[in-house]
Amino acid sequence: MIKSLKTSVLLLFICVSTTLMAQEQSVSDEQLGQFADAYAVVQMQNQKSQQEMIAVVEEEGLDIARFNEIQKAMMDPNQESDATAAELEKHGKVTSKFEQMQPEMEKNTIASIESAGISLEDFESLAAKIQQDESLQQRLQAIFVKRQGDKS
Template identity: 75%
Template structure:
């Protein structure tokens, strides 16, 4: 009985290991490389977008930290805001401008992903797989580190 149980556990372990390896292997190095390129482009695009958003907030006369404090108070009904009426107006104006920027930012991100040869659907699908698979995360990280080293 114990021998049979050990055999069953061993078979289960082998099956699970094989399944996990198969899941990781269904993403080729080429696909992962394209994802790495797209991921890097998205990071660059995000940095550019953040700079634009910071500029909008500052143009309205608020520091980013103060904008964020007011935003937290707006989002949390239990939090009382100490913002002046002038600050609330500046925050509102900045928020409207930031919301208007959003569609263009999304277009730029999608274009940067697709410029690497991967569709947005494939990018999102791979992102979901990578998020759930530590082996894929490690492979992706290795590719990104190698490419950063090659650029130096």
């Protein structure tokens, strides 16, 4: 009985280890490099989008910190907003403009990902794998470090 239990545990360990190794190896260096390229471009795209959004907030006459306070209060049903009617009106205009900007920002993000030679689906799949796998995170970090060193 104990021998069969040990054998079962050993077989389970081998199966799990093999599966984990196969998952890690299923992401090639080329795929990880493409992901790194896409990730870097998406980060730049996000910074550009944030700057555009900041400009919209400021054009409506709201301070970024105040806009965020109002937004946070509106998203939390347990928190009351102390925003004035004028601030709420400005906040509404800003969020409306954000909603209008959203499709273009999404399109630009997808185009940025695809310009790196990877599909949106593959990018999202790799992102999920990387998030769950520390060795993939380390490999990705090594790519970023190497590229940063190449730029210096």
